[in-house]
Amino acid sequence: MIRAWLLIALLPFIARADVRLDGGPFLPYRINQAVLADATGMEGTVEIVGRRWDDTRVPLFRTRLTAVSESVKACFYLDEDIRALEVTRGEGEAIFMLDLAAEQRGLVATDEDTALRDRMRALAPPVHTTPGGEAPSRFTLMGSDLGMAGFQAASTLFRWSPPPAPALVLLGFSLIAALIAAIQAPTRRGKLAKQFLLVVLVLGGSATVLLLGRPKAILFRVAFPRTEAAAQLSGVLERRTEELDGYQRVTYSTDRKEEDAPVQLIGVWAPPGTTLPMRDALPEGAAVRFSRPPCIELEGSEYQLMGQWFVTGWVDHVGH
Amino acid sequence: MSATDLLRRLVFFVVPLLGVAAVWLLPPRPVPPGLAFVLLAAYAHAAARLLRTSGLEKALLFAELMPFYGFSLVQLSLESVPGAVLSLLSALAWGAVLLTIEFLWIQRNPTFTSSACFLAASAAVGAGITYLSAVPFLGAGLAVLTFASYGLARRGLA
Numbered sequence: 327m328i329r330a331w332l333l334i335a336l337l338p339f340i341a342r343a344d345v346r347l348d349g350g351p352f353l354p355y356r357i358n359q360a361v362l363a364d365a366t367g368m369e370g371t372v373e374i375v376g377r378r379w380d381d382t383r384v385p386l387f388r389t390r391l392t393a394v395s396e397s398v399k400a401c402f403y404l405d406e407d408i409r410a411l412e413v414t415r416g417e418g419e420a421i422f423m424l425d426l427a428a429e430q431r432g433l434v435a436t437d438e439d440t441a442l443r444d445r446m447r448a449l450a451p452p453v454h455t456t457p458g459g460e461a462p463s464r465f466t467l468m469g470s471d472l473g474m475a476g477f478q479a480a481s482t483l484f485r486w487s488p489p490p491a492p493a494l495v496l497l498g499f500s501l502i503a504a505l506i507a508a509i510q511a512p513t514r515r516g517k518l519a520k521q522f523l524l525v526v527l528v529l530g531g532s533a534t535v536l537l538l539g540r541p542k543a544i545l546f547r548v549a550f551p552r553t554e555a556a557a558q559l560s561g562v563l564e565r566r567t568e569e570l571d572g573y574q575r576v577t578y579s580t581d582r583k584e585e586d587a588p589v590q591l592i593g594v595w596a597p598p599g600t601t602l603p604m605r606d607a608l609p610e611g612a613a614v615r616f617s618r619p620p621c622i623e624l625e626g627s628e629y630q631l632m633g634q635w636f637v638t639g640w641v642d643h644v645g646h
Numbered sequence: 647m648s649a650t651d652l653l654r655r656l657v658f659f660v661v662p663l664l665g666v667a668a669v670w671l672l673p674p675r676p677v678p679p680g681l682a683f684v685l686l687a688a689y690a691h692a693a694a695r696l697l698r699t700s701g702l703e704k705a706l707l708f709a710e711l712m713p714f715y716g717f718s719l720v721q722l723s724l725e726s727v728p729g730a731v732l733s734l735l736s737a738l739a740w741g742a743v744l745l746t747i748e749f750l751w752i753q754r755n756p757t758f759t760s761s762a763c764f765l766a767a768s769a770a771v772g773a774g775i776t777y778l779s780a781v782p783f784l785g786a787g788l789a790v791l792t793f794a795s796y797g798l799a800r801r802g803l804a
Contacts, residue, residue, distance in 0.1 A: 417779075459670075488721055493666050496713055500659035503710050508652035524706055531713035536730050539720040597676075599726030634676040634724050 345413060345422040347374075347400075351433055352426060354406045355446040355613045357604070357622075359399070362413060364421070367394040372415050374400055376408035376619060384408070388632075389624035401604075401629055403619050406443075442613055449473065449640040451617035452480035454593060461485045465548070465578050467559040472550060475559050476591045479548045480638050483565075483578055484593040492539035499531040543573035543600035543631075545607050546593035551580050572601040590641040594620060596631045604629040613642040658693050658707070662686070662714040669721050679725065679733050680772030682718035686711045687741065687768035695756060705745045712738060732780035739787030740771040746794040750801065 349360035362372065374387040386402035402411075404426070413422035435443075450473065461483050467475055506524055511517045551561055563578040573596070596602040604622055608614055608631075616639035623630045690711055694704040715737055719730040744767050752760045774783050 488669055492717055492721070493669075496666055496717060497663065499713050500656070500663060504652060504655035504659060507655045507706070507710075508648065510648065510651075521702065521706065525709065528709045528712050532716040532734060535713050535716045536720055536727055536734070539717050540727060541721060541724065597724035598729070599724075 347411065347413065347422060347424055350424075351429055352402075352404055352411070352424075353430075353439070354404045354408075355442060355615050357401050357403055357608055357614065359401050361397050362400050363397040365396065367396055368398065368415060369394045370416055372398060372413070374402050375412045375414055376402075376404070377410040377412060378407045379409050383412070384619050385621040386411070386619055387622050387624070398624070400624070401622055403614065403616060403622065405615060405619065406447075408619070445642065446613055446615045446640070449476075449589075449615055449642070451615055451638045451640055452477040452591075453617055454480055454484055454636045454638050459485045459487060461546075461565065461576060463565045465563040465565075467550075467561050467563065469558045469560055471558065472589065475550065476548075476638075476640070479563075479578070479591055480593065483548060483576075484546050484636070484638070486544055486574075486576075486595070488541060489538065492535045495531065495534050495538060499527065503527055503531075540599060541595070541597050543596040543602040544593075545573060545575045545595075545602055546591075547575070547577045547579075547607075548591040549577065549579035550589045550591070570606070575606070588643050591638065592641055593636065593638050594631055594633070595636045596620075597634055598632060600632075601625070602631045604631050607631055608641060609643065611643075615640045615642075654697060658697070659710075661689060662711060666714065666717060669717075676724050677718065677722035678772075678776045679719055679723040680774070680776035682715060682722060683737050683741075683775055684765075684768050684772040686715050686718075687744070687771075688765055691756075691761065691764055691768075695761075700753065700756075701749055704749075705742065708741050708745060709738070729780065732784060733775055736775055736780065736784045736787055737771075739784060739791055740774070743787060743790045743794050744768060744771065746791065746798060750794070750797050 344365040346363045347360050348363060349358070352358045352360065360374075362368075362374070369391050371388065371390050373385055376384045376386045378384065386404075386408075387400045389398055389400070391398065409425070409427045411424040411426060412420050414420050465479060465483055468478075470478065503524060506520060506527065509520055511520045548563065550559060561580050563580060566577045566579070568575045568577075592607055594602065594607060616637050618633070618635055618637050620631050620633045620637050620639075623632045687708070690704070690708040694700065694707050697707070699707060712734065716730065716734050719725045719733050720727070723730075723733075725733060744764060747767075748756070748760065748764055756764070
């Protein structure tokens with residue numbers, strides 16, 4: 327806590343006068359849009375990092391600028407755990423800090439904002455702990471409320487398995503390597519040939535596994551038919567799986583108009599190197615609450631969701 | 647080819663294959679790339695002691711685990727392909743350094759002290775893979791490997 331206050335005290339010294347983060351006020355439970363401007367120009371990796379109340383840091387936005395640029399359009403998720411924003415560049419050099427708590431103290435909350443905060447506070451995203459496996463083809467809502475139905479959905483529906491190809495490659499590699507290693511080579515030339523074969527096999531096996539083993543991004547969406555948190559939900563949600571450009575989308579809904587569902591539970595798995603367009607997971611203007619803030623990465627002109635962790639989140643269209 | 651040798655080598659691969667199978671059962675949590683390196687280096691060292699191999703044969707045992715390390719980099723450490731290639735090359739370079747220095751120190755029969763030093767050095771390399779910038783760390787590994795190889799050549803062991 328002392329470190330947190332020390333950082334706030336040091337804010338004027340860390341922040342550079344020529345760096346600005348325009349577009350505020352930045353509010354929780356939304357995807358905030360901002361323009362990050364630096365009059366001296368920015369290049370390389372630029373990040374917006376959130377500082378929580380316990381002083382831990384969480385990356386919220388990242389982009390890699392290949393040419394010197396004076397401004398970047400950034401967007402990032404915020405929740406009430408994040409008390410400050412920090413802009414970094416290069417290897418984490420802080421160039422700007424914004425104390426969100428101080429900024430929000432000066433704001434008068436509207437009734438709409440207060441209602442949205444209350445509603446999102448009540449929707450705690452379920453923590454995902456499900457091992458891999460096959461997701462069921464249907465999910466029956468058994469009269470529980472929205473929160474409980476979310477927990478049940480996350481623990482039974484958000485399942486997937488890594489691709490089997492690299493494991494099969496490793497199995498084949500093990501058999502061939504064991505065969506080669508067990509060959510008796512009495513001559514020096516024979517030993518050299520055996521060692522050469524093993525080295526080629528290791529290099530080939532490693533390259534194949536790296537190429538085939540990459541996880542693919544996956545987006546789960548569970549569209550709930552009712553909006554009231556206390557309402558008893560019933561019905562059967564059917565699974566629909568789509569292979570889209572670079573990622574897989576698994577949707578559970580009562581019918582095919584899941585985009586119209588007022589409340590959705592989403593699960594996002596988008597490790598580095600994969601792509602999952604933000605606009606596909608989070609409709610514009612929706613309120614959202616994640617189990618852990620995802621990092622939004624700007625690649626070209628497209629915002630991608632990214633993160634080393636599987637995150638779950640509630641997406642609420644009701645307030646908008 | 648002797649059936650015993652084949653069986654021994656097949657048994658050697660059972661443990662890493664079980665590790666691969668565990669990926670299907672564990673929840674998705676990122677594993678630091680250095681931790682996987684240390685586990686595989688420790689396993690290669692233990693297997694080399696059990697199989698009574700040293701020198702180049704031990705280096706080959708270590709190398710045979712590299713595809714499994716590649717798997718852990720992309721599936722457990724969730725590195726992008728370029729990042730995984732750099733980490734794999736670092737692991738190969740620094741693994742070769744460790745094995746070369748160990749071979750320069752003790753050529754045949756490892757002792758408890760040499761094993762402990764090998765594991766400690768593996769842990770240091772693992773920390774380097776996890777926390778240091780990939781390209782300078784790989785460069786440093788290749789530079790140290792050059793000196794270590796020179797040492798081997800000077801002693802007529804290359």
